[in-house]
Amino acid sequence: MIYQVYPRSFADGNGDGIGDIAGIRSRLNHLSALGIDAIWFSPWYPSPMADAGYDVSDYRDIDPVFGTLADAEALIAEAHELGIRTIVDVVPNHCSDAHPWFQAALAGGPDAPERDLFWFRPGRGPNGDERPTDWIGEFGGPTWTRTTNPDGTPGDWYLHLFAPQQPDLNWDHPRVREEFEDILRFWFDRGVDGIRIDSAGLLVKDATLPEVQPDQPHPFHDLDGVHDIYRGWRRVADEYADRALIGEVWLPDRQRFANYLRPDELHAAFNFDFLGCAWDAAALRESIDGTLSAHAPVNAPATWVLSNHDVTRHVTRYGRADTRFSFAAKREGIPTDLELGTRRARAAALLSLSLPGAAYVYQGEELGLYEVEDIPYAMRQDPMWERSGRIDPGRDGCRVPLPWAGDEPPFEFSPTGAAAPWLPQPADWKDRTASAQTGDSASMLELYRAAIQARRADPALGDGELTWLPAPDGVLAFSRGGGGFTCLVNLSAAPVTMPAQGELLLASGPLDDGLLPSDTAVWLRTAEVTDGPRGADGPA
Ligand code: GLC
Numbered sequence: 411m412i413y414q415v416y417p418r419s420f421a422d423g424n425g426d427g428i429g430d431i432a433g434i435r436s437r438l439n440h441l442s443a444l445g446i447d448a449i450w451f452s453p454w455y456p457s458p459m460a461d462a463g464y465d466v467s468d469y470r471d472i473d474p475v476f477g478t479l480a481d482a483e484a485l486i487a488e489a490h491e492l493g494i495r496t497i498v499d500v501v502p503n504h505c506s507d508a509h510p511w512f513q514a515a516l517a518g519g520p521d522a523p524e525r526d527l528f529w530f531r532p533g534r535g536p537n538g539d540e541r542p543t544d545w546i547g548e549f550g551g552p553t554w555t556r557t558t559n560p561d562g563t564p565g566d567w568y569l570h571l572f573a574p575q576q577p578d579l580n581w582d583h584p585r586v587r588e589e590f591e592d593i594l595r596f597w598f599d600r601g602v603d604g605i606r607i608d609s610a611g612l613l614v615k616d617a618t619l620p621e622v623q624p625d626q627p628h629p630f631h632d633l634d635g636v637h638d639i640y641r642g643w644r645r646v647a648d649e650y651a652d653r654a655l656i657g658e659v660w661l662p663d664r665q666r667f668a669n670y671l672r673p674d675e676l677h678a679a680f681n682f683d684f685l686g687c688a689w690d691a692a693a694l695r696e697s698i699d700g701t702l703s704a705h706a707p708v709n710a711p712a713t714w715v716l717s718n719h720d721v722t723r724h725v726t727r728y729g730r731a732d733t734r735f736s737f738a739a740k741r742e743g744i745p746t747d748l749e750l751g752t753r754r755a756r757a758a759a760l761l762s763l764s765l766p767g768a769a770y771v772y773q774g775e776e777l778g779l780y781e782v783e784d785i786p787y788a789m790r791q792d793p794m795w796e797r798s799g800r801i802d803p804g805r806d807g808c809r810v811p812l813p814w815a816g817d818e819p820p821f822e823f824s825p826t827g828a829a830a831p832w833l834p835q836p837a838d839w840k841d842r843t844a845s846a847q848t849g850d851s852a853s854m855l856e857l858y859r860a861a862i863q864a865r866r867a868d869p870a871l872g873d874g875e876l877t878w879l880p881a882p883d884g885v886l887a888f889s890r891g892g893g894g895f896t897c898l899v900n901l902s903a904a905p906v907t908m909p910a911q912g913e914l915l916l917a918s919g920p921l922d923d924g925l926l927p928s929d930t931a932v933w934l935r936t937a938e939v940t941d942g943p944r945g946a947d948g949p950a
């Protein structure tokens with residue numbers, strides 16, 4: 411099980427209201443008690459923070475707001491001592507506009523060789539004042555910004571698929587390729603076990619810059635040339651023992667998705683199909699089957715993700731009338747029933763932790779945190795909010811600092827007397843702090859702890875086969891490990907008779923006189939298993 415730490419919001423060690431490495435080190439015991447196998451750290455590099463650190467100005471150092479490189483090395487070492495592996499987030503599609511390469515490209519004027527490391531182009535129209543293409547960026551809005559020449563005249567435009575402070579790198583240039591292979595080695599040399607690859611499907615662009623047209627190849631989504639980059643990265647990873655590459659690949663086409671996972675490319679990629687799926691038995695079964703059958707031919711482990719730092723927290727999503735996730739449908743003020751969403755999130759935890767492959771948990775999910783939807787406009791930081799013309803509420807609501815203990819904000823996120831947290835925490839998180847939930851067997855935290863421990867100990871879980879069992883409509887029922895373990899999830903509106911019987915290992919909620927209530931999941935021991943228990947090197 412891989413746990414995503416969003417450093418700004420995990421724990422604040424020095425009291426400035428922003429999470430940091432000292433804070434993470436002080437809370438490693440929480441992660442160790444949860445039983446995680448690895449931590450993925452969202453970016454912690456020097457950055458002007460135009461996109462919360464996904465705008466990197468130096469890939470080989472740590473932003474002072476988070477600490478120092480020595481702090482990161484100490485954290486990596488301490489995690490290893492606890493048997494926890496570490497994954498860093500590398501952002502190759504773009505860097506920050508404060509990166510020395512981009513600064514040199516601007517300062518050197520139209521002929522600066524550094525311009526070839528990016529996508530500088532003259533504008534269209536007689537005065538060059540029209541954008542080179544009409545592409546729409548990933549945050550909404552145009553993808554080109556015009557520069558001013560060193561002599562003050564209007565100059566060329568540069569491409570940014572995200573915010574203007576995130577200029578896209580030109581992956582056709584060998585220096586870009588060499589630089590990133592060297593960055594991988596830099597972090598592998600520091601002992602990290604894996605790399606999460608940001609926006610992994612966007613790196614290669616069609617240099618003829620065509621417009622986006624229906625039925626035409628997309629000019630920057632998932633171009634075939636991207637695979638060559640990851641073959642190179644795989645060779646770098648293979649220079650070391652046991653290092654993993656995990657791609658952020660948003661692609662509806664499962665076949666094209668699986669291409670990233672061929673034996674000489676990435677080890678794994680995030681399953682956004684499952685993340686975005688409705689809380690609906692037929693849809694989930696289709697997503698699970700489609701995922702497993704796409705991964706089988708490339709022999710890569712599937713991943714199961716419910717939330718991350720970009721999407722509406724699933725407690726909130728699952729309490730809505732439409733339980734799916736898509737960026738296009740994100741709006742302010744969609745009603746939700748948090749009690750229902752929490753019940754479903756508990757069942758979803760048992761579902762995702764018993765599927766074949768690797769499970770990912772986003773920080774705070776184990777506390778049952780919901781999306782904070784009432785952050786005052788003036789406090790919102792995510793560029794998506796403004797760039798969407800304030801249609802998309804932005805991603806701040808899933809990035810609110812974690813509540814650790816105590817009855818009022820900052821809930822020990824920061825030490826006593828510290829500055830207020832960088833985003834405000836809801837007062838009712840007093841019931842969702844790690845400390846309030848510890849020892850409460852009905853809490854989300856204890857459910858996650860029990861499920862993760864059981865998963866580590868059970869040879870039937872993690873990798874291996876899944877067999878669907880006959881079940882009433884609206885119920886998911888499958889066994890693992892040749893029948894020794896069964897998971898049942900009732901997504902229908904009424905209680906059902908359990909389609910399988912066995913020793914109850916875990917339930918996501920109270921059972922109703924032997925019936926499985928609506929939005930409830932159970933794990934059952936259904937037969938003897940012959941292999942011994944799996945130790946610390948069990949399933950991820
Ligand atoms: C990825 C990150 C997201 C970021 C974007 C641009 O999607 O997960 O947080 O804004 O890339 O780097």
Ligand code: CA
Nearest residue numbers: 422424428430
């Ligand atoms: Ca801090």
